[in-house]
Amino acid sequence: MSLTPEQKQEIEALKGQTQATRRAVVPALEEILYDAIPVLDHGFVRVIDYMGDDAAIVQAARVSYGKGTKQLREDRGLIRYLLRHRHTTPFEMCEIKYHVKLPIFVARQWIRHRTANVNEYSARYSILDKEFYVPPREQLAAQSASNRQGRGDVLEGAEAEETLRILREDAERCYADYQMLLNETSDGQTIDPNRQGLARELARMNLTLNLYTQWYWKVNLHNLLHFLSLRADPHAQYEIRVYAEAMLETLKRWVPASYEAFEDYVVGAVTFSRGALDVVQRLLAGETVDPADTGLSPREWRELMQTLGREV
Amino acid sequence: MSLTPEQKQEIEALKGQTQATRRAVVPALEEILYDAIPVLDHGFVRVIDYMGDDAAIVQAARVSYGKGTKQLREDRGLIRYLLRHRHTTPFEMCEIKYHVKLPIFVARQWIRHRTANVNEYSARYSILDKEFYVPPREQLAAQSASNRQGRGDVLEGAEAEETLRILREDAERCYADYQMLLNETSDGQTIDPNRQGLARELARMNLTLNLYTQWYWKVNLHNLLHFLSLRADPHAQYEIRVYAEAMLETLKRWVPASYEAFEDYVVGAVTFSRGALDVVQRLLAGETVDPADTGLSPREWRELMQTLGREV
Amino acid sequence: MSLTPEQKQEIEALKGQTQATRRAVVPALEEILYDAIPVLDHGFVRVIDYMGDDAAIVQAARVSYGKGTKQLREDRGLIRYLLRHRHTTPFEMCEIKYHVKLPIFVARQWIRHRTANVNEYSARYSILDKEFYVPPREQLAAQSASNRQGRGDVLEGAEAEETLRILREDAERCYADYQMLLNETSDGQTIDPNRQGLARELARMNLTLNLYTQWYWKVNLHNLLHFLSLRADPHAQYEIRVYAEAMLETLKRWVPASYEAFEDYVVGAVTFSRGALDVVQRLLAGETVDPADTGLSPREWRELMQTLGREV
Amino acid sequence: MSLTPEQKQEIEALKGQTQATRRAVVPALEEILYDAIPVLDHGFVRVIDYMGDDAAIVQAARVSYGKGTKQLREDRGLIRYLLRHRHTTPFEMCEIKYHVKLPIFVARQWIRHRTANVNEYSARYSILDKEFYVPPREQLAAQSASNRQGRGDVLEGAEAEETLRILREDAERCYADYQMLLNETSDGQTIDPNRQGLARELARMNLTLNLYTQWYWKVNLHNLLHFLSLRADPHAQYEIRVYAEAMLETLKRWVPASYEAFEDYVVGAVTFSRGALDVVQRLLAGETVDPADTGLSPREWRELMQTLGREV
Structure with missing residues (x-):
């Protein structure tokens, strides 16, 4: 990553200013606000702004007049409940805005997520810098x-x-x-x-x-989690996955309870098909299961055995 | 509007707290943050949170590293240019969240705007209050x-x-x-x-x-302007228009330059069809125009004459 | 359900007409096209139009010039692969349009699915019929x-x-x-x-x-599957579930391979959290697992045991 | 445009098949269904499928049981009324699917329209052809x-x-x-x-x-009109405008009444700001207007005079 002295100065100027607000504030995220987190050889992710915190999810779920939060433990429980049961709308009540520098071929994958707001640097209007991946x-x-x-x-x-x-x-x-x-x-x-x-x-x-472009990208927490579940996944192309991983770190600072629930109920979770569940039940009942007798394709069987930590 | 003492207390508690932030802050909007602005006999609109300000629109349009703003006058000019030429994406970079109490029949119209995030008070889960319009x-x-x-x-x-x-x-x-x-x-x-x-x-x-319900409603500035252009319009039903009007006041505090441009280029603007434009050009050339000779329906003719401030 | 003689006649008139088309046609769905399928005491679901079939999913996934389909068995395999791996965009290439008559309180739940196109009968403009649930x-x-x-x-x-x-x-x-x-x-x-x-x-x-309203509701197959996964679920309120069930029957006629994959990989599937998966692995390894030692809440433990078909 | 003999054969095979349907059929569009309309040096636009016609707009606006159409003239009037007054939802009831071959830099502009369904040829999975603009x-x-x-x-x-x-x-x-x-x-x-x-x-x-890519692109009529209003506009880059123009021709075949209304009320229409309208009214009243006295920027004044067909 190569910021010009002028760009570094602009970032420092933003970081130097603080003002009073009555809104929800997340000190752990404020710490890294505006900072360019390096990704790939010339890219970065910067958090530019955010709205809400874990408590805002609870507040919206309860449609409350005040903070909506009770005890910290209770709030954490509600967030876990909401994520586990796919009650996704309260997560839409938090919003985050990033400034991202990324290779064009990565931008082409990324933009397929249609539920975000985007302003890309225009090569119709301006001249692109000489930076390529x-x-x-x-x-x-x-x-x-x-x-x-x-x-x-x-x-x-x-x-x-x-x-x-x-x-x-x-x-x-x-x-x-x-x-x-x-x-x-x-x-x-x-x-x-x-x-x-x-x-x-x-x-x-x-x-x-492989030339770099850049954009402002703004998204709500629900859609961000969806993006990260696909792009921080081992099946995602390495060059977009590293962006998702950098964003996961910002997520952890921003909404720690949601992050934890996301790790437990989405990232670390597995979905078993009707047929796979049947196999699991039979195995638990002590049955010896013949793959040919399960309706699963050889590939599905192999994936299931790996998931269950069994020899294939 | 009838807030319970407990609700008033919760609102006051929120208003009483301030914290330091490095984000963009809009003092004029902070002043009324959390306040319940009365609408109809028991309804209200409350601004719960916001992200960005006029400068954030400029910052995104320029995909800048710093504030992106230059002189105030230049920024105002850019915002006016963007709105006039339908460059709408920079306006999506600002976000606002409302808490609204409104009659169910109004909520049914309102929800047709699909580009917002919504959490409604659940009558499946809770008991609704006895308040009707x-x-x-x-x-x-x-x-x-x-x-x-x-x-x-x-x-x-x-x-x-x-x-x-x-x-x-x-x-x-x-x-x-x-x-x-x-x-x-x-x-x-x-x-x-x-x-x-x-x-x-x-x-x-x-x-x-006519029973009242309530929800958290969060929307970006572009979609909010679209909502207001339809619902603050004289053709909108009175009962939703008063909500739009209350929100216009919050808009004015939040993003004054965008508000002004919106008034000039959207609210106060008129669209002339191909045929209507032809009539205007002929009138300006001093021609006497026979309505039957314009291709406009009688209703279109009447509306055109009214728009032009002419006797019908 | 009570259609007037005039409405029945209009439906029959539509059913009586056939024309030649070069587009994909699904005879099993054409059979029930326009028919009012009764739901609740006065409601119904009618398929009004559709675009595409199972083969259109394959055609789009392959971005092909012709039909895109190979052998039936191979196509079925691809559809199952796509659904299993959340490659959802090809399912967006099919579209269906319904005419639905439903109680207003059901419509209020339904409309929360924002990814459909809707035209509702307007009580601002017309007088509603005397039919209530x-x-x-x-x-x-x-x-x-x-x-x-x-x-x-x-x-x-x-x-x-x-x-x-x-x-x-x-x-x-x-x-x-x-x-x-x-x-x-x-x-x-x-x-x-x-x-x-x-x-x-x-x-x-x-x-x-509980008064009935009605609307035209148009949606792509991906979003329809999402709607059905939530609303045909046992946790959905009975009054909306019966609509989802009626629509499932139309799905089966329209895209049988997708329907089958949906049953296997979505409806009949279960998602195990990180902690639940750990329990399954330990049980399969012959371990005796103490619920208190799993990080699962009592409720999660109970649900897991039920899913696995075990005594609680 | 260079289709391989195999591709031509696939297209011909599709065109050769007709089947009976009870759905709305548009013969003028069926005529060119599947045909590759050449655009730029190697690109094309092909209509792959469609749902609905002008009558379907009327049918949805009336939420009718039958065709919903009355006399042709009345239907045309309703469509014009709907478009003039921004009642856009009935236009969402028609859907069209294109297969498009286009340079990557054009695809990058195009994809910014987020309200369509897209399946792009994957260069992660397949090898791109040697065709560049x-x-x-x-x-x-x-x-x-x-x-x-x-x-x-x-x-x-x-x-x-x-x-x-x-x-x-x-x-x-x-x-x-x-x-x-x-x-x-x-x-x-x-x-x-x-x-x-x-x-x-x-x-x-x-x-x-400038290498060519290709995709299936599906959109409803309302969003298509929005896309065309921006991309068939003289301010759009030539390389995307020619695609929009080719699509305008398909629009004309598909929904002639909507096409005509679109030409009159959108393409050929102009929007006058509050200040511009004031100038028009003053000119019509015979006043001599000093540009400096209008609140319009020099650029706005110049554009207004051009629109009115006046010397600047």
Whole structure:
């Protein structure tokens, strides 16, 4: 991550100011407010603003006139109850706003979550910075043999070198040509006074998908939990998962009781199909179960045995 | 509006607390935070929380690292530009949460706006209070003769008396019978120890649509403006319009530059159809325009002339 | 359910017409298209239109140029895979439109599902029919002692009689007074020529919540499955559950492979929390587990044992 | 546009089949169903399915049991009334599904419309085709001097040549390197048996933003009209506008009365701000208006004069 001195100064200026408010305040989140949490080689996640806390969930669930909270223990119990039973609307009463810098190919996955508010930096209007993602060596994975949308072994030796070289050189050349098309350098200098320069909205098409973009992204807690349940999952692509993991840390500071319930009832939970549940019941009854006799596909059987911690 | 002493105390307790925050703070809105603004005979609107201010719109539009704001005048200009050109996403970066008490028939209109977060007081779970809406005498309107979904003259004399009597008596009787069905008085006393009482989720069906309900309602600024443009409009039913008007006052305190732009470019604006624009151009060119020669329906013509401040 | 002869005729007229189309057609659903499936005492569910079938899910998942389907068995496998792994977007490619007649208190629960398109019959504009819901005797349940939003024993004898009498009489009286307020009978006759009649948008507030309303409700398959998973659930209130059950039957006709997968992976599935999974693993390993030693609440333990088919 | 013989065959196979349905059918749209309408150099728009027609809007607005339509003229009048008065929900009762092939930078604008259902071809799972957009010579525009997000003069001579050369060569090289990274040619041949090949989800980041992607995109009529009002607008970028224009043609076939109303009340309409309306009224009253005396910014004044067909 490379913030310019000017950007660092702007962030510090924001952090330096405090004002009095009658609203719910979460000191643990205030501590890191505006800070750029590094993700990938040039990206970051910054919490810009938030509304509500764990108590606001309880307050809304009770439609109360005051804080709505009783004893801390009781509130925690209610939050766990609500999450366990999919009473999701009270979680919509909390809101958080992030500033995120991320590669375009990650942004394309991320934006599929339609329930957030987004303002992206416009390459129609402005010129993008020269920053592109190159995976760290340990993430240079081969295509998985078993999973058509997963990663296999890490590339090694000459192939790894060559891969990194190609990614770097193509991104560099495309960016240099982007400037050439614009007829303008990064610091706003005209390259050739005899040329006009291609319109920004056209020149951007010459950039590669690993270039970084950035946006403001605002979401309510319910939709954030849904996003994190999919994107912090081991099946998510590494490059988006690291963003989700950084956001999980902000979640823990913001709404600790919800975070804990989320870990117990969503992240660490498993769903058993009708057929899988039947197998579990038969196993508990001491039966020896023949996979062929369960209606489960071989893959489902394998996944079930792994979930149950059994040898396959 | 009738808050219990306990409710008043809870509100005062919230108002009495202030804490330090690094977030954007709007003092003019903090002043009325948590206050119950009276609407209709027993309803209210309370601002419970908010996120962002006018500057947050500018900050998001610029995807900036710091406040994003420049001079106040420049920011105001950008907000006006954004609203005029329907660049709506930056307005989604501000959020507000209300606690509203409102008659059920108003709630049924209101809930049709699907882009908000809602937690309603549950009559499946709890017992509703005995509070129902009876229109003030000057709002006891007859059906409009010209507009199938509008109001005409105000009822007078005996008909007005009779109308009020019916509304009051039916609501009272239905509420008394609701308690009878529940076998429980408002203060939780069992009425007849030999009866079981009907389940709450069933007993509620005996209530009339003018009974008050309440909810927490949270919305972003863009969707709030859309809601207000429809519900603060003279064509909206009076009973929902007064809520929209109360919320307009909170808008003015919260985001004054957006409020002003909204007044100029939405509330006070008019849209001219292709045909109406043609008429305006011809009139400005000094032409005498024959309504029959415009493609406008008689009703469209009449509305156009009124908009232009001309005799019809 | 009571359709007027005119309504029956309109439905028959629609059913009588067939035209050629190149779109996907589902004969089993066409059979019942437009039919009013009775629900509760006066309600119904009618399928009015649909888009797509099981094959359309496969076609979208593969972003194919043609039908996208391969062998029937392979398609079924893909649909099961998609649902099992929460790849929900292909299910959004099918759409269905219902016409529903339902009591207002049921409509108020239903409308909380915000992801559908709705056109409700307007009592601002038109006069509602005199049809209200009175529960069948076996549904006249007392409040549950253990579950604050559930039902307990069925009321009996005099209490049941009295309950039915109150519900009927109050609804009848309120409806009669609604006409009186409007100064208009159901068949459009003025009651008293010397009165003006209250505006429709006001008079409707005198009606009880068990009166029937109706709407067109259109939803995509993904959101329909979500709706059904919540509303066909045993914890849903009986009066909305019967609608969900009627819709499940239409689902079975429309997209049989999706229906089957939904039954196996959603309706019949259970989710085990992190702690519950740990208990299952320990039980399978032959351990004797002490509830106090699991981190589960007594209620969670009880529910887990029931799910596993064990004595509590 | 280059469809493979196999794709053409699949399309023809779909077009060749007809079946009987009781649903609303629109022959003018059926005629072009499944056809690939060419857009840009390799893109297309195909209508894959639809639900409803103009009559379905009327039917929903009236919540009717039958077709809901009366005389054709009356229906047209109702549709115009609904659109003019922003009664948008009946338009949500029609749905259409497109298959679209489009450059990634266009897809990134398009996806910001969150109210549609989308299934995009996955480059995590599959290998993208070698097809990228190069603007036609007459669209090679320079940056606009007056509008920071618009186009100015068309580039000429050597600069145009050079621009085209860069766009082509960079896209070609990046695509060739994409294959090299994958270690796989377009027809699935391994390039070097001693290499493993980078995972697809990573290799894709080496592609340029003018590469074509494709998706299934499904939307209701109300949201489609909103999309078209923004994207068929002269201020929209040319490369997305041509898609919107192709879709306008399908709209005209599908719902002709709605199309006509859309042209009159949205596309051809103008909105006058409070201040602009005041100017119009003063001009019509014969007043000479001094721009400085109107509260309008110079830009607003200029736009207003142009709208009114006046010299500036």
